[in-house]
Amino acid sequence: MASTSLIGSGQYPEHDLSEFPAALKGKRILLCTESFGPVNGVSRTTLMLVNHLRDHGVQVAVVAPHNHTNHNTFSPPPSPSLSPADKQPEVRVTGYPLPFNPELSIVYPVRNSTLYSRTFGNDAPPDLIYLASPASLGFQVMLQLRQQPKEKQIPIICNFQTDLAGYCSILFPAPLSHAAVFAFDAVQSYLFRHSSIKTIFYPSRFVRRYLENQKVQSSKLEVLTRGVNTTMFNPSRRSEALRKEIAPNGEIIFVTVSRIAGEKGFDFLAKVAKEMDARRLPFKMVIVGGNRNPDVEKEVQELFDPLREKGTVTFAGFKVGEDLATYYACGDVFLHCSVTETFGLVVLESMASGVPVVARDEGGPSDIIAHEETGYLVPPDDLDGFVAKAVKLAEDHQLRFTMAKDARVAACEATWEKINNKVAWRMADTIARRELEQGKLPQPTKAVTTTAQQLVPVYGWLMMNNALRETVTRSIVDARLVGGLGVILSFWVITGAYVVFTEGLLWAKGRVRKAAPTK
Incomplete structure (x- = not known):
């Protein structure tokens, strides 16, 4: 690895992605993620990266919120090439579960120094911090780190995988949605543009345009698609017994795999199902997924009445592993109606299973x-066009067969090994660059490490250290940092409003259901 060229060129070199960087072995990576376990596409992607790094001898410590669902928790194995003395823990931090998605939490304030001490120890800070789909936990880490003097700023790599602003625009009513979108845009713009953020991986052109609109430097942006396990998700998983159970009269089977939530486009999918039924198309629709909040799941299911009551639409619940792969492969056509996906791993898994997809563009x-x-x-709001394409695939067996074969071939080009190696190389290059820069920087004096730049920063992140009294008595004011605190606080205000609004809404709907006369 020609690390000397990194400083002079300002660019990262090209690498053979079939090879893992040997220089990364033994390095300490602190990986912070907003969810950890096989509960959604982001979590599954993160799990694969952790396993890949540990398999190649990298020390990876994972920090994630507690799982409030007591379901689908998962702890990846430690690296087989490192001794047990090497710390590779999984640290769970406390937070408040989101009402519409209890698998995600709003993490309570936590200090970076606490994360360091609980993972690699006080005397061995991480060489690099990796933030998977940063939100409440990742925002805290970035905000605190930018307040440190430059020589103490551990480099950060982010993987932008969740469109938080997009979710807010769908979940919140106006004008709260406008305030929420503004808050998330401001927070992400403020944090991502700082020099401590070295690379932001993005999964699609849609996300790149969003980040550039938030004034994030193009030089930081690097495309990172997703891989798929083509052995697990494979046409060979097709089960005639399951198909007979779903469609006993040989109907066409439409499949959807998604977390059951309002922002996933189920209102659109329900309209599609009802329109196909009105056209007397013989079909069955299977929706795989669920939500830990039963009120949310019930609300989505009711969108499909009376088709659900007739058995035309069925909800299969959560499926993982081989069971999930079997449901994919048993479908004839996959319908994807969400417009908030930054990538859409389920689309790639469907293609790997040999099932063509109709999706909103x-x-x-x-x-x-x-x-x-x-x-x-299909254009996002073109209901008739979406139905027409779904019906066309349902009625044309040869077209469906040809597309299924081409979908499988395309999915087989996306291998997890090369994608995870790309992340590993960027980690290795970023660490090498920092080591070179540190060699050129003078050692900080005691006076430098106690300046206002270190202490004023958000006043110890919401009064979590003893520097508050000292900084207040000195009357040190840094307008830029105060502005940063204001932006972050706006995030917490909007998040609090979200919790209050959704909890109240769910409570009210529950009361209405109880008061409604039973049929």
Whole structure:
């Protein structure tokens, strides 16, 4: 690895992605993620990266919120090439579960120094911090780190995988949605543009445009698609017994795999199902997924009445592993109606299973599906067009067969090994660059490490250290940092409003259901 060229060129070199960087072995990586376990596409992607790094001898410490669902928790094994003395823990931090998605939490304030001491120890800070889909935990880490003197700023790599602003625009009513979108835009723009953020991986052109609109430097942006386990998700998983159970009269089977939530486009999918039923198309629709909040799941299911009551639409619940792969492969056509996906891993898993896709042309799926080759992309609000493409695939067996074969071939080009190696190389290059820069920087004096730049920063992150009294008595004011605190506090205000609003809404709907007369 020609690390000397990194400083002079200002660019990272090209690497053979079939090879893992040997220089990364033994390095300490602090990986912070907003969810950890096989509960969603982001979590599964993160798990694969952790396993890949540990398999190659990298010390990876994982920090994630507690799992409030007591379901689908998962702890990856430690690296087989490192001794047990090497710390590779999984640290769970406390937070408040989101009402519409209890698998995610708003993490309570926590200091970076606490994370360091609980992972690699006080005397061995991480060589690099990796933030998977940063939100409440990742924002805290970034904010605190930028307040440190430059020589103490551990480099950060982010993987932008969740469109928080997009979710807010769907979940909140106006004008709260506008305030929420503004807050998330401001927070992400403020944090991502700082020099401590070395690389931001993005999964699709849709996300890149969003980040550039938030004034994030283009030089930091690097595309990182997703891989798929083509052994697990494979047409060979097709089960005639399951197909007979789903569609006993040989109906066409439409499959959807998604977390059951309002922002996933189920209102659109319900309209699609009802329109296909009105056209007397013989079909069955299977929706795989769930939500730990039963009120949310019930609300989505009711969108499909009376088709659900007739058995035309069924909800299969959560499926993982081979069971999930079997449901994919048993479908004839995969329907994807979400417009908030930054990538859409389920689309790639469906293609690997030999099932063509009809999707709304918004977000990540637009970069995955080759229109009219591996599936169809339809304008987001074109209900008639979406139904027409779904019906066309349902009625044309030869077209469906050809697209299924092409979808499988395209998915097999996306291997997790090369994608995770790309992350590993960027980690190795970033660490090498920092080591070179540190060699050129003078050692800080005691006076430097106690300046206002270190102490004023958000006043010890909401009074979590003893520097508050000292900084207040000195009357040190840094307008830029105070502004940063204001931006972050706006995030917490909007998040609090979200919790209050959704908890109240769910309570009210529950009361209405109880008061409604039973049929």
